Amino acid sequence: xxxxxxxxxxxxxxxxxxxxxxxxxxxxxxxxxxxxxxxxxxxxxxxxxxxxxxxxxxxxxxxxxxxxxxxxxxxxxxxxxxxxxxxxxxxxxxxxxxxxxxxxxxxxxxxxxxxxxxxxxxxxxxxxxxxxxxxxxxxxxxxxxxxxxxxxxxxxxxxxxxxxxxxxxxxxxxxxxxxxxxxxxxxxxxxxxxxxxxxxxxxxxxxxxxxxxxxxxxxxxxxxxxxxxxxxxxxxxxxxxxxxxxxxxxxxxxxxxxxxxxxxxxxxxxxxxxxxxxxxxxxxxxxxxxxxxxxxxxxxxxxxxxxxxxxxxxxxxxxxxxxxxxxxxxxxxxxxxxxxxxxxxxxxxxxxxxxxxxxxxxxxxxxxxxxxxxxxxxxxxxxxxxxxxxxxxxxxxxxx
Numbered sequence: 001x002x003x004x005x006x007x008x009x010x011x012x013x014x015x016x017x018x019x020x021x022x023x024x025x026x027x028x029x030x031x032x033x034x035x036x037x038x039x040x041x042x043x044x045x046x047x048x049x050x051x052x053x054x055x056x057x058x059x060x061x062x063x064x065x066x067x068x069x070x071x072x073x074x075x076x077x078x079x080x081x082x083x084x085x086x087x088x089x090x091x092x093x094x095x096x097x098x099x100x101x102x103x104x105x106x107x108x109x110x111x112x113x114x115x116x117x118x119x120x121x122x123x124x125x126x127x128x129x130x131x132x133x134x135x136x137x138x139x140x141x142x143x144x145x146x147x148x149x150x151x152x153x154x155x156x157x158x159x160x161x162x163x164x165x166x167x168x169x170x171x172x173x174x175x176x177x178x179x180x181x182x183x184x185x186x187x188x189x190x191x192x193x194x195x196x197x198x199x200x201x202x203x204x205x206x207x208x209x210x211x212x213x214x215x216x217x218x219x220x221x222x223x224x225x226x227x228x229x230x231x232x233x234x235x236x237x238x239x240x241x242x243x244x245x246x247x248x249x250x251x252x253x254x255x256x257x258x259x260x261x262x263x264x265x266x267x268x269x270x271x272x273x274x275x276x277x278x279x280x281x282x283x284x285x286x287x288x289x290x291x292x293x294x295x296x297x298x299x300x301x302x303x304x305x306x307x308x309x310x311x312x313x314x315x316x317x318x319x320x321x322x323x324x325x326x327x328x329x330x331x332x333x334x335x336x337x338x339x340x341x342x343x344x345x346x347x348x349x350x351x352x353x354x355x356x357x358x359x360x361x362x363x364x365x366x367x368x369x370x371x372x373x374x375x376x377x378x379x380x381x382x383x384x385x386x387x388x389x390x391x392x393x394x395x396x397x398x399x400x
Contacts, residue, residue, distance in 0.1 A: 002387055003339040004313075005179030006380045008253070016245040020238040027236045028212040035240035036189070038247055043156075043166025045191035047198035050240060051205050054153050054175025056233040057188030058086035061171045063204050064190075064197040065121050065147050067092040074114055074122035076106040077346035077367045083123055083151050084347045094357070095119070096348045098364040102278035103127075104315075107366075108136040115140075121147040126155035126165060128343075129257075129310030130283055134160050134168045141170075149173070156181040157254035158310035161282060165310070166191045176239075179380070181253060181310060182246035184239040205233035253381040255293055257311040260383055261286035264314050267392045273322035273399060277315050283307045313343055317373040324399055326375060332398035338391055341376040 020031055032050055040048040051057050067073060069091035075084050077096045084094040097110045104127050111122060122141065124132040132150075141148040150169035152158075158165045166172045171194075174180075176187035192198055206212050208230030216224060265286055268274050279285060284292065284306050292306075318324050326342075333340045346367045348359035361368060378391055 001337050001339050002378050002383070002391060003380075004341040004376050004378050006382060007178035007183045008249075008380070008382050009183075012248075013242055013245045016241040017238045020241045023237070025214065025237050027234060028214045029237040030214075031237035031240040031244070032235060035235075035244045035247075038244050039166075039189060040191060042247060042250065043164040043172075043191055045167045045172070046193040047195065048189055048191045049198055049201040049205065050187065050189045050235040050243075051201075051233040052188065052235050052239075053186045054173065054177060054180075054188040055082040055086065056205070056231070057173045057175065057190050058082055058151065059089050059231075060201045060204050060233060061149055061173050061190045062086045062090050062092070062121075064171065064192075064200045065149065067120055070118060071120040072116060072118045073120060074106075074111055075347075076123075076125050076127075077348045077364045078104050078127055078344060078370070079125040079151065079347060080153075080344060081347050081350060083125060084353070087123075088356075092120075093118075094347075094353075096346075096359065096364055097122075098366045099127075099370070101366045101370070103130060103280055104277060104367070104370055105130065105132045105280070106137075108133060108140060111137070111140055115144050115146070119144065119146055121149055123149045123151055124169065125151040126153075126158060126310075127313075128277060128315050129154045129158055129312040130277070130279065131155060131158050131160040131165055131168070131307050131309075133280060147171070153180065154312035155310045157250050159308050161307055162305035167193070170194070171197060176243060179312075181257075181312065182243060182250055184235065184243040184246075187235050187239050187243060203228065204230040206230060207232055254308075254310055255290065256381040257379060258286040258289045258293075258309065260379060260385075260388055261309070261311045261314055262290055263385060263388045264377065264392070267389075268316055271392075271396065271399065273319045273324055274316045274395075275319070277317070279309065280307070283309055286311070311379055314377045314379040315343065316375050316377060317370065318375060318399075320369075320373055326373060329395075329398045330375065333394055336394040336398070338394045339378060342371075342374055343376050344371070346371055 036048040067090040150172040153175040176184040208228040
């Protein structure tokens, strides 16, 4: 089976983890801060707060924003359920806004229409790894006095113009699940340039307590205070050691993901009933990104400020009028050993949201229509060029 996503672990990663396992600190130790500092520097943020998974990161960010019962938060339906669930955890109300028909990124025009006096924030999802139109979203946020939160779980290593994802929105959330760009097994992180939000998040991840065990150890103190209701969302030191080691390979892996995407682009263009998702005007194509990366080696001055795609996923659409049923194509590929997937069932169509919030078919017609056509092809740095050709060959056969 060629899976749709897979982690890469090398000897340096293993060594980093073993060193921590043989040390005095397995959790709340020095490796947590080291990982946070390295990550913040990588994405150009002032603060990074590590937690135990991407869902916890979303919840922690929503908490830091001060979302309370009845507050509305705008969110696109084309995402994993956790992006909306984090709003519900704080008893807020997720307001689903449709997506752009070409990119499946949140549609700024639809955002503007859904803002009310109760709207406190919006969550922009960088679906598949392509950055949203943050200039327009920022203008909307400032015009209405709401926070701009980025779900960048697909977009670590992507850039919006000359800024890395992680430093563009008010807060950005990342996941380190094994299929993501780097992994800590399970893990998540929030970046921000607001020191008060960072402080609130550090307290929230530690039961709502103002100090952790290592801080009290350094102060030779036993005293602590719980100032709010928090959770145990802490990440371990050996996870952070793995994350720090993996982070060193991020740029190499983003380049490889774009190399794979460039091969897919060329081969998919020859199949009439398929098309990849469109790119926004300022986002480089995969082949253009590779060309500029090669030109810029040893010459930082030649690096362009155009946005780039991180390609967490490579998604194609099977034309609805082609006569090919996605379910049959999916089954045929799985039987051929190709681990394709579908991302995502629009969140507002899940039974929980229909029952609790009265969401229904027809609320977000663009996302609903696109969902019926979507297929995620294998995409991860360890995928060889031969594997890519195997995937597309099996895809052709399945379609035929």
